[in-house]
Amino acid sequence: MTLLDFARGIGLQIAMLVLIVGLCWRFSAILLLRQRPQLALSRASLLGQIAGGAAMIFSRSVPRRSFRRRIGISILLSTIFHVGLFTIIFGGAPHILVIHQLIGLSWTNLPKGVVVIISGLTLAAMIAMLIRRIVHPVMRLLSTADDYLTWLFVFLPVVTGILLSGETIAGYETLLALHILSVEMMMIWLPFGKLMHGVLVIASRGTMGFNFARKGAAT
């Protein structure tokens, strides 16, 4: 069995199973947590609460005016990274192919050149973010192994993907195996670290917005 056979076979199955176990564990644990009963009357209708939830999902992506100067760079880098990563995943032909093989849906891909440029920007943003995390004293103080590991498990797929699409440094088979394995490592890590924010952010912002609207607070 070659490394690629493992990555496309048993490795993929293990990663998917661990991901499913982890996601189900996290979601059910959160949803089954005892909720404190809300005794006060709601300040908004149900529709209003839902609207508040939806609004907060987007409003939290834009920093408050008073903070913008101080964290502007951080927000910029983060936006470039996130938008770039989503564009690569959902616009790159090989990834659309993976999704198509999994669930049958597919759509037109972006031209390869466009994805290459965006990949470069994404990679640069990631490296810049890491440097900031190490150099900035507060960020350094706050950062834990979780933060660095999460960065690494996302960085590896991006960098191996770039090498694979350029078919450079190593043979195609090796690069493809490394890329798939790095994605599998990310899948295994996802439910257990900070990377889970990718799945929870919508739910957590939405929940907060729902409750804020209930209390009549701004969303």
Added chain:
Amino acid sequence: MVESETLGETLQRRGFSRRSLLKFAIAMTSSLALPPSVAPLMAANLARARRRSVIWLSFQECTGCLETLLRSSSPTIDALIFDFISLDYQEALMAAAGTAAERTLREAVAANKGEYLLAIDGSIPTKDGGVYSLTGGRSNHDMLMEFAADAKAVLAIGTCAAYGGIPKAFPNPTGAVGVEDLVTDKPIVNIPGCPPVPEVLSGVLVHFISFGKLPDLDDRKRPLAYFGTTIHDQCYRRPFYDQGKFAKSFDDEGARQGWCLFELGCKGPITHNACASLKWNGGTSFPIESGHGCIGCSEPDFWDKGSFYTSLAGGSATGWRNAGLAAAVGIASGAAAALSSKLRAEPAKPRPENKP
């Protein structure tokens, strides 16, 4: 070994000029990916070459490898060279059978001890004492070990002989293995493919006869000249791959335009072989040119790499049953976590004070 006439003398006797031999050498240098300037040297060496014995043993095989080699040879010089190398023993081709054939085999081995090339096609079953493939009551395993011992080198022809091939595919009921798993003390050349490209065998033999040594091999013991690049790197549809133009199904517009077959499962990027340039049937076509993706037939265990139609970008996903089990485990552990959190958070009820 009995002294015999040179190949040049044989050709001359049969009415072939040195010019014909040079033409053959030009074709061979092209096939072996040697520079065209080597052709005159090869022709001169071939002319001086003396007879080499080749003993061919067929094991657990479908005879496809032998058929492809027979069909391939051009009627003249190639065939002559095969004659010249004197295929001393090959069960499907030789006239003798039974004990006469066995005697021929023993005589050939005795006459050429230490100098003959042993060509093997088919895998070797090892389970249950190798009883699944016998010749004259003898197991393939025993025959291989006996005749490899006195051979100069072993040629494993076809993926079955090289790596186990289709008999080795899961669950491998006969315990089939390739030659290299059993023979460890002789030079081995693997010529994989299902079937292999016939020019590869010609090329290896001609190289051996011309230069007295086997051609350079890669880490899987395959001749670098033929297996040094992947199908992907030699494929004429590569510009479509680079442009992102893929056929999505076997009869769509992309397929009709001859676009890349990556999304239809082509294993070209991970398969090393010469068929993208040498092609089959004397340069007629090869699978991709005929509209079907490469199945990777010259790589080990290609039968067990999942569907031929699942692209390299995908793999074998976990089944619904296992996914359901995993979800159940996750939900159960989540529920347990929530319950333990609830129990820990429950404040103890204050004891009622005893008031007098």
Added chain:
Amino acid sequence: MTDLASLADDGLVDALLMEVAAMLGRLVDKGETASIDLRGLPLSFSCIANLEQRLGRGEILVQLDAAGRSELRETAFPGVWWTQHCDEAGRVIAMLIEVNTIPDILRADPIDMAASLRRLAGVTHHAAFRQASHA
């Protein structure tokens, strides 16, 4: 084939023509001969046809019958030859661009010439014998 594919073809053909020009330069300056093995390159049919068309046809066409038919044609550029060798079944076994004053295969081999001298000696010996017996 689509326009983009033929653009890719043109690029390959241009690169090959530049290599041929360099080889011809070395032939003119230093007398060095060289060949390009076209079957060793990933060329599509249209690419090969394109290349053949660009090189054109010259003044010499040679048909060689030696273990199958071969055709050697001088292109529109003297010194540059388009060579195709086929076996007796008519299958193409080699395709080359040769840069040489005349392809080496057209020259008679010394061994073949020695053999023909022997055969000719036999022929002339018989001719002399017949002449002598008629005299």
